[in-house]
Amino acid sequence: MTAHVRPEGLHFSVSQLKTWLRCPRAFEYRYIRGAEPEFVPMPLAFGSAFHEALAHHYGWLKAGETSPALEASKQRFVDSFTAARNGPVPLQNDDDDGETFDLLQAKGLGMVQVALAHPLAASKVLAVEHTFTVDLRHPDTGEVLDIKLLGVVDLVIEDDGHRTIVEHKTSARKYTADQLMFDVQPSAYAYAATQLGWGDVGLKFNVVTKTKIPVVQVEDLRRDDNDIEDFLRTAVGVLTAVEAGVSFPVRGWACKGCQYKARCRAAGASR
């Protein structure tokens, strides 16, 4: 990699961080070179459509509607998923499940229904798809870096005066304890909450499974000062690597659905 360019100008997003941790070469293709994706992974489009449906529902609640229309939220899912199928970049399902667009759409509608029937949906909604930009600080010196942390929180709710950040997930199966404990995203949000002056916020994952009968797994997550320090060390470490032009492939499960896999395979022999 020759371009020592910081991603997205002066912002570094949580999703960029997760992309680099998964595979620095995929990060390079996407954020440094701006390479055109070869396809849109069906699970990605599915997850986006699911998020849109839930955002529609919670946006409705935030606006003061007491009985939001489930059918309208489901239609939002269908519209978003269909738009992805009809978009300029082809949809592709590289999972071994063999699920077609139609099967996944039917499954998604069931998942939206189950997700919105969960008690979580009864909380007071403070914000939906809330974008934040906060200073990034060096974990040792406290120095404010010249690049900011950018993120989008799916949902902020309030119960008995206590604010909670909620992240929606779709998953083939329930999250394991390790997934819940080590995901960097809640740590980033806990850090952002301190910078935003939100005080002691709760963190939740709202996982809805893609199983035949969808299951809602709502988990409270704990992130303390050590986790926040770990997050800052990870973010600063990744930024340092990006600045230095570090890139390498990480072959593994992520390759199957990687949007740059043909390019990566072709480049493999010459890198």
Ligand code: SF4
């Ligand atoms: S195919 Fe695999 S190694 Fe290559 S960029 Fe994608 S995830 Fe990384």
